Amino acid sequence: MLYPLFFEADYKERVWGGTSLRDRLNKNIPYEHTGESWEVACHENGNSIIRNGLLKGITLKEALKIHGKEIIGKDMKEGEKFPLLIKFIDAKDKLSVQVHPEDAYAMVHEDGELGKSEAWYILDAKPGAKLIAGLQDRVTKEDFVKALEKGQLEQVLHEVEVQAGDVINIPAGFVHAIEDGIMLAEIQQNSDTTYRVYDWNRVGLDGKSRELHVDKSLDVIDFEGKHPKDIAKGLCIKKGKNDIIYYVANSYFSLEQLNLNEPMMVTEQKTYRIYMCVNGEGKVLYNGQSYPFTLGDTFMIPAEIDTYTLEGHATLVQTYIPDIQKDILDVLQAAGYTLEDIHKHVRIG
Known part of the structure; x- marks a missing residue:
């Protein structure tokens, strides 16, 4: 019988990284330029370790x-990948302007x-x-x-000011960048495919210019403007003194915020869930055992565990692979929200 799984992260040195993962989340980072903490990772470029x-x-x-x-709820086929990659990111400096491909393009062009579709939950942001x-x-x-050739790409990019607690959806094809002074939690497909369009004319930690992928970027960028560019407002459901705020739900993942203020039993779980503690502390109660968590911890409830209790005073970012109709639309409509409300405030699909 399995149990709640806690992880040691796989840290990544990045030219734009800093020390906020240590200073803010108590992480034992190995570099002064630690940009990423791969919290739940099962990829050839990084693996998290059960602790x-x-x-x-x-x-x-x-x-x-x-x-x-027992972990994901089904037998994994030969060559099948774990679907998600969960990270904390510290952008002391700005990241490159980049874009990610959809599955079909990556399958052909990236072996x-x-x-890679992803979503960001802002943990900390400097003013402005x-x-x-x-x-x-x-x-x-x-x-x-034309703007790229003139070195004036900023003129065609859309910027959004953010603060702690904001959520933004970053689907494949969506040009994006994290600018300086931001720390965030990232939920994404299990992929490390990134096409850099522009890197601010800087060099990497090795003193060399970093590779750009302009041609591939132009292949995959959404020039039709299919996706919303603003902050997801989310919709809240009350469970006693607890709140669950639904922000993003697609075929790859959900992104929800759980404000835990009193014990909450989770039952009839159909798939595994991953929780990131971004404030406070608490514990998971399961099978007569207590599993404490605190700020910066990331843990997974395996699919075979269908009943457990979360207890404490904490803010958790939670994710799973949802059934859009049953887990999102039906739940929100049962709480009194209309379909118009849902599609306006939650990033669906």
């Missing part, structure tokens, strides 16, 4: 080979890699901090190329 219980010391990849069905979120209205491919 508790009988599976302590093995990677998530190894655990899935042994207990795949079978997944595409901004994200690049999409393009200005009516920017064409020709406009984009």
Whole structure:
């Protein structure tokens, strides 16, 4: 029988990284330029390690080979990837302007890699901090190329000012960048495919210019403006003194915020859930055992655990792979929200 799984992160040195993961989240970072903490990772470029219980010391990849069905709720096929990659990101400096491909493009051009849709939950932001979120209205491919050639790409990019607690959806094809002074939690497909369009004319930690991927970027950028560029407002459901705020739900993942103020029992779980503690502390109660968590912890409830209790005073970012109709639309409509409300305030699909 499995149990709540807690993880040791895999840290990534980045030219734009800093020390906020240590200073703000109490992470034992190995670099002064630590940009990413891969919290739940099962990828050839990084693996998180289970830090508790009988599976302590093995990677998530190894655990899935042994207990795949118990963890994710189904047998994993040969070559099948764990669907999600969960991170904390510290942008002391701004990231490159970039875009990610959809699955079909990545399959052909990136040796079978997944595409990459993601969503961000802002943990901390300096006053006036901004994200690049999409393009200005009516920017064409020709406009984009012309601005890039002139070194004036900023003129065609859309910026959004953010603060702690904001959520923004970043689907495949959506041009984006995290600017300086922002720390966030990232929920994404299990992919490390990033196409850099523009990197502010800087060099990497090795003193060399970082590779750009302009041609591939132009192949995959959404120039039609299909996706919203503003902050997701979300919709809240009360469960006693607890709140669950629904922000993003698509075929790859959900992003929800749980404000935990009193014990909350979770029942009839159909799939695994991952929680990131972004404020406060608490514990998971399961099978007569208590599993404490605190700020900066990330843990997974395996799919075979269908009843457990969360207790404490904490803010948790939670994610799972939702059934859009049953887990999102039906739940929100039962709480009194209309379909118009839902599609206006939650990033669906």
